[in-house]
Amino acid sequence: MSEQPRLVVLYGSQTYTAQEIAERIWRITKVLGFRGPVQAMDDYPISRLIKEEFAIFVCATSGQGDEPDNMKRFWKFLLRKNLPANSLVRLKFGVLGLGDSSYLKFNFAGKKLHKRLLQLGATPLLDIGLCDYQHDMGHDAVTAPWLKQYLAILKQYYPHIE
Numbered sequence: 672m673s674e675q676p677r678l679v680v681l682y683g684s685q686t687y688t689a690q691e692i693a694e695r696i697w698r699i700t701k702v703l704g705f706r707g708p709v710q711a712m713d714d715y716p717i718s719r720l721i722k723e724e725f726a727i728f729v730c731a732t733s734g735q736g737d738e739p740d741n742m743k744r745f746w747k748f749l750l751r752k753n754l755p756a757n758s759l760v761r762l763k764f765g766v767l768g769l770g771d772s773s774y775l776k777f778n779f780a781g782k783k784l785h786k787r788l789l790q791l792g793a794t795p796l797l798d799i800g801l802c803d804y805q806h807d808m809g810h811d812a813v814t815a816p817w818l819k820q821y822l823a824i825l826k827q828y829y830p831h832i833e
């Protein structure tokens with residue numbers, strides 16, 4: 672059997688919601704035959720990111736449009752001025768943002784992450800998903816169709832997955 676394809680699921684989460692959604696997504700990708708960790712962005716060895724091909728980022732916004740504490744180091748690294756613009760050319764990614772539209776800076780952390788990944792040469796497999804705590808169905812309203820779309824696009828690269 673050929674080696675299982677790798678897909679990393681990374682989260683930034685202040686009060687565990689993004690972590691829980693990331694873990695749920697990771698279980699689904701694992702059943703589909705992908706390997707790779709589910710980790711807080713700050714627990715992930717960031718030097719590996721240049722080698723990754725597929726990633727999902729689940730990113731909450733906390734404070735006043737701020738990054739959650741467990742992605743602050745990762746984020747600071749990504750902002751380094753000396754990173755070449757093509758650092759992440761291998762990476763194909765999706766960002767799922769978790770926020771609340773009652774805040775002025777709705778989903779700012781996820782939006783900033785998406786934009787910075789683009790600047791570093793990574794390719795978005797789909798547009799950022801903007802989950803809104805104010806929605807009647809909560810974050811599921813966006814998470815479910817967003818993940819469905821991500822997996823449909825992933826299947827174009829790995830037609831054998833179910």
Ligand code: FMN
Pocket residue numbers: 683684685686687688689690731732733734735736737739769770771772774775776777778779804
């Ligand atoms: N959502 C936003 O879109 N913008 C914000 O500035 C923002 N600030 C928040 C500040 C606090 C103290 C809290 C409790 C929530 C805030 N939110 C904001 C909403 C969170 O992003 C949302 O509740 C999310 O689901 C939290 O995910 P987490 O549990 O993984 O941290």
